[in-house]
Each structure stands twice: as C-alpha cells, then as structure tokens.
Amino acid sequence: MLHKYVECYVDDLVVKSKRRQDHLKDLKVMFDHLRKYQLRMNxxxxxxxxxxxxxxxxxVRHQGIEIDQSKIDAIQKMPRP
Structure with a gap:
C-alpha cells in the first residue's frame, strides 16, 4: 500500500490513484488501515x-510534482546579503 498508492510523511498522507475509477477503492484500503490502527484524521x-x-x-498534479510558485517568488524577493 505504502508508495504504491499512498505517500506519507510524518502525519501527512496523500492517496494517489492511476485511474479515477480506482480512487475510491484506494481510499477505502487507506481508511481500513487507519481504522485498524485507531488513527484519526482532521x-x-x-x-x-x-x-x-x-x-x-x-x-502535486497528475502530470507530476512542481515547486510552489509562491516559494520561488519569496526567494527571489529576498534582499541580497
């Protein structure tokens, strides 16, 4: 399950599905695991x-992963040392 259709980092989770019709099934598997280990989501x-x-x-998009433009803008606006 992990890395196949779920990515997690500390307490952040993302469920990724190759096909739209698989997404509900993938979510159900993730929720079953959360329930099994008595984990809760906000x-x-x-x-x-x-x-x-x-x-x-x-x-994160279907096409891939991109850097948040607001982070780039913040770095570009920083004064030079």
Whole structure:
C-alpha cells in the first residue's frame, strides 16, 4: 500500500490513484488501515477527489510534482546579503 498508492510523511498522507475509477477503492484500503490502527484524521485538513493539491509545500498534479510558485517568488524577493 505504502508508495504504491499512498505517500506519507510524518502525519501527512496523500492517496494517489492511476485511474479515477480506482480512487475510491484506494481510499477505502487507506481508511481500513487507519481504522485498524485507531488513527484519526482532521476533517478540516482533508481534501478528497482533487486532481491537484499541496503536499509538503509542493504542488502535486497528475502530470507530476512542481515547486510552489509562491516559494520561488519569496526567494527571489529576498534582499541580497
């Protein structure tokens, strides 16, 4: 399950599915594991069925992983030492 369709880092999880029709099945497997180990998720921090989103300050999309443009802008605006 881990790295096949779930990536996790500390307390952040992302479920990735190759096909849209597999996503509900992949979510169910993840929820079954969370339930088995009595882990809880904060519903205010959850997003389901999205095609892109932020994960560990990166933008994750179907096409791949990108750097968040706001992070690039912040670095470019920093004064030189």
């Amino acid at each position: 519903p205010l921090k959850c997003a389901f069925g999205v095609s892109s989103g932020k994960f560990l300050s990166f933008i």
